[in-house]
Amino acid sequence: MSQEINSTNQNPAGDLLVVENLTTTFQTARGALPAVGGVSFRLGANEILGVVGESGSGKTVLSRTIMGLQPRTNVEVGGSVLLDGHQIVGATDEDLRDIWGTKVAMIFQDPMTSLNPVTKIGKQIGESLQVRLGMNKAEAKARVIELLTLVGIPSPEERYDAYPTQLSGGMRQRVMIAIALACNPTLLLADEPTTGLDVTIQAQILNLLDELQLKMKMSVILVTHDLGVVATRTDRIIVMYAGRIVEMGTTKEVFRNHKMPYTRALLESTPRVSNPSHTRLQTIPGRPPNLLKLTEGCAFAPRCSRATEKCSQERPTLEPTGVDGHYFACWNPLEDQAAPVSIQTGTIKEIGEDNVRG
Amino acid sequence: MSEANNKVVLSVKDLEVTFRKGRQRVSAVAGISFDLYEGETLGLVGESGCGKSTTGRALMQIVPSTGGQIFVDGDELTSLNKDEARNLRRKMQMIFQDPISSLNPRRRVKDIVAEPLDCWKLAKGAERDSIVSDLLNKVGIDPAVYGNRYARQFSGGQCQRISIARSLAMRPRLLICDEVVSALDVSIQAQILNLLEDLKKEYGLTMLFIAHDLAVVKNISDRVAVMYLGKLCEIGPSDTLYAKPAHPYTEFLLGAALEADPELEQSSATLGGEPPSPLNPPSGCRFRTRCPFATEKCAAEEPQLRDIGEGHQVACHFPLVGAHQ
Numbered sequence: 001m002s003q004e005i006n007s008t009n010q011n012p013a014g015d016l017l018v019v020e021n022l023t024t025t026f027q028t029a030r031g032a033l034p035a036v037g038g039v040s041f042r043l044g045a046n047e048i049l050g051v052v053g054e055s056g057s058g059k060t061v062l063s064r065t066i067m068g069l070q071p072r073t074n075v076e077v078g079g080s081v082l083l084d085g086h087q088i089v090g091a092t093d094e095d096l097r098d099i100w101g102t103k104v105a106m107i108f109q110d111p112m113t114s115l116n117p118v119t120k121i122g123k124q125i126g127e128s129l130q131v132r133l134g135m136n137k138a139e140a141k142a143r144v145i146e147l148l149t150l151v152g153i154p155s156p157e158e159r160y161d162a163y164p165t166q167l168s169g170g171m172r173q174r175v176m177i178a179i180a181l182a183c184n185p186t187l188l189l190a191d192e193p194t195t196g197l198d199v200t201i202q203a204q205i206l207n208l209l210d211e212l213q214l215k216m217k218m219s220v221i222l223v224t225h226d227l228g229v230v231a232t233r234t235d236r237i238i239v240m241y242a243g244r245i246v247e248m249g250t251t252k253e254v255f256r257n258h259k260m261p262y263t264r265a266l267l268e269s270t271p272r273v274s275n276p277s278h279t280r281l282q283t284i285p286g287r288p289p290n291l292l293k294l295t296e297g298c299a300f301a302p303r304c305s306r307a308t309e310k311c312s313q314e315r316p317t318l319e320p321t322g323v324d325g326h327y328f329a330c331w332n333p334l335e336d337q338a339a340p341v342s343i344q345t346g347t348i349k350e351i352g353e354d355n356v357r358g
Numbered sequence: 359m360s361e362a363n364n365k366v367v368l369s370v371k372d373l374e375v376t377f378r379k380g381r382q383r384v385s386a387v388a389g390i391s392f393d394l395y396e397g398e399t400l401g402l403v404g405e406s407g408c409g410k411s412t413t414g415r416a417l418m419q420i421v422p423s424t425g426g427q428i429f430v431d432g433d434e435l436t437s438l439n440k441d442e443a444r445n446l447r448r449k450m451q452m453i454f455q456d457p458i459s460s461l462n463p464r465r466r467v468k469d470i471v472a473e474p475l476d477c478w479k480l481a482k483g484a485e486r487d488s489i490v491s492d493l494l495n496k497v498g499i500d501p502a503v504y505g506n507r508y509a510r511q512f513s514g515g516q517c518q519r520i521s522i523a524r525s526l527a528m529r530p531r532l533l534i535c536d537e538v539v540s541a542l543d544v545s546i547q548a549q550i551l552n553l554l555e556d557l558k559k560e561y562g563l564t565m566l567f568i569a570h571d572l573a574v575v576k577n578i579s580d581r582v583a584v585m586y587l588g589k590l591c592e593i594g595p596s597d598t599l600y601a602k603p604a605h606p607y608t609e610f611l612l613g614a615a616l617e618a619d620p621e622l623e624q625s626s627a628t629l630g631g632e633p634p635s636p637l638n639p640p641s642g643c644r645f646r647t648r649c650p651f652a653t654e655k656c657a658a659e660e661p662q663l664r665d666i667g668e669g670h671q672v673a674c675h676f677p678l679v680g681a682h683q
Contacts, residue, residue: 199405203614273600
């Protein structure tokens with residue numbers, strides 16, 4: 001996972017994934033909910049892209065839409081997701097089945113609810129080998145044992161017959177990874193793959209993903225809320241807020257020279273091990289907006305200390321900074337990283353009326 | 359430690375909690391001792407299953423302790439009868455991880471916050487209302503606008519504020535916070551951490567802050583205790599413990615914590631394996647099966663917590679610092 005593999009925007013032909021103006025709108029009893037509101041980005045081969053945002057920012061819905069996984073009813077998907085020449089938006093179930101496993105695979109956050117508790121793990125991993133690759137039982141079993149070894153599960157022959165409940169959380173996540181990698185996908189979507197795990201186990205799983213990404217020459221989209229994970233494990237990142245990309249660029253550039261006040265606020269509200277104890281944290285006042293009541297302007301404007309009148313009237317578009325495919329969406333971008341923005345500190349005394357649910 | 363003094367609010371001696379699992383026994387907390395001084399925040403960290411939450415619950419006697427003693431302002435909690443214990447527990451309050459399920463969704467916010475006052479018949483009428491309004495103001499919720507709303511109408515962060523207000527209604531000496539920010543987004547998490555710091559000063563609280571997030575724990579704590587498989591590995595002032603961990607487990611734990619900085623050289627040394635089952639813990643030092651420095655002595659003899667200077671204690675035969683002592 002070298003930092004040299006940057007955006008391949010200059011070479012669209014080499015892009016594995018091209019997402020254009022993607023929208024995912026859920027029809028709810030209270031109206032249309034634009035979970036993903038027009039997202040465009042490209043992903044190169046062998047690239048690791050981080051998608052960060054708080055809950056409700058649309059990062060999980062985005063990854064599921066890229067995979068072609070969404071409910072059949074009450075959802076509208078617009079725009080285009082082109083994966084290695086295959087259009088995912090509007091694809092039929094048969095088309096998708098051709099792509100799942102071999103082109104794109106996904107690891108979910110909670111391995112326990114994603115695995116079948118009453119089926120042996122060997123059978124769960126081998127299923128796609130038999131169905132998709134047409135292997136017979138013996139071939140599939142041999143490959144499953146290879147995969148179990150690959151993902152670092154000790155005594156794989158014995159574990160082949162284990163049920164998910166007999167494994168720890170970390171081991172279950174390794175099984176999930178084995179299932180995802182069984183058919184050598186070119187794109188791996190990992191949605192919060194380490195969120196429920198302890199830090200030492202998280203480190204093991206992230207190292208494993210790194211190693212496998214190199215070995216299997218995959219592109220990876222790593223969806224997470226954890227800034228520590230994206231900082232250390234990705235080449236490029238996308239910062240999402242209220243269903244849209246607000247900043248995008250190489251990981252180093254975004255951490256060092258972010259232009260969007262939300263990105264800075266997110267970074268500054270994260271407690272750090274390297275800071276002395278009792279370091280006052282910067283806070284973002286208020287809460288993320290209600291997606292049912294999005295206005296025309298920038299969704300972050302009500303919480304932003306740099307907001308002007310224009311921000312609440314007109315939505316900023318993603319503009320390039322001119323550096324390394326770094327884009328941001330803000331009318332009043334941060335000029336110089338030396339000048340700290342005055343994000344409100346302390347207890348928030350006012351919580352706006354529309355911040356309360358219901 | 360500026361506000362802390364030498365008055366001990368909570369003293370835990372050889373606390374044990376054993377659960378029965380069929381015919382087997384799981385010792386979730388296997389004899390831990392520590393003191394909590396007035397005005398300080400002690401962070402308790404460890405991975406899942408290490409017994410940190412069980413410790414918090416045992417201190418409140420939500421789960422019965424099976425051994426050891428708990429002194430609150432000098433009064434021993436475990437030997438008291440039910441009524442006496444209940445009385446003593448007024449000094450202690452606990453806030454839990456899941457703020458939404460900690461509140462009754464069908465009750466009004468002001469009644470939730472007033473419940474402790476009602477239970478103990480401490481205030482009624484206008485006095486009750488004014489205490490409740492004051493508490494809600496303190497946690498950043500406008501009582502005039504939100505006091506009559508139901509708990510279900512609030513987000514996680516706001517529910518956690520309401521839980522905090524409720525816990526302060528009894529004016530407790532000691533506040534036990536069990537993973538109170540782990541369900542919250544970072545921007546909300548920062549709000550709650552700052553709020554707890556402010557309230558601690560204002561109300562002169564002593565806090566036990568239980569969490570798995572090392573950065574969060576360092577941020578809020580004056581001292582930090584590290585647990586592994588039911589035992590304390592190490593306890594010391596936050597800045598010292600994070601800068602110079604003495605127990606190999608602490609060092610691995612800190613090494614696995616990722617800093618949100620892509621340009622920082624970060625350790626990629628990982629701890630192999632997983633914690634052993636508490637049903638059958640290793641002999642001697644419980645960490646020895648994963649410890650790269652383990653010797654025969656570690657299997658034969660259990661290391662006891664010992665002082666290595668500056669209020670820093672470690673339970674290891676071969677500590678990484680202060681080995682000369």
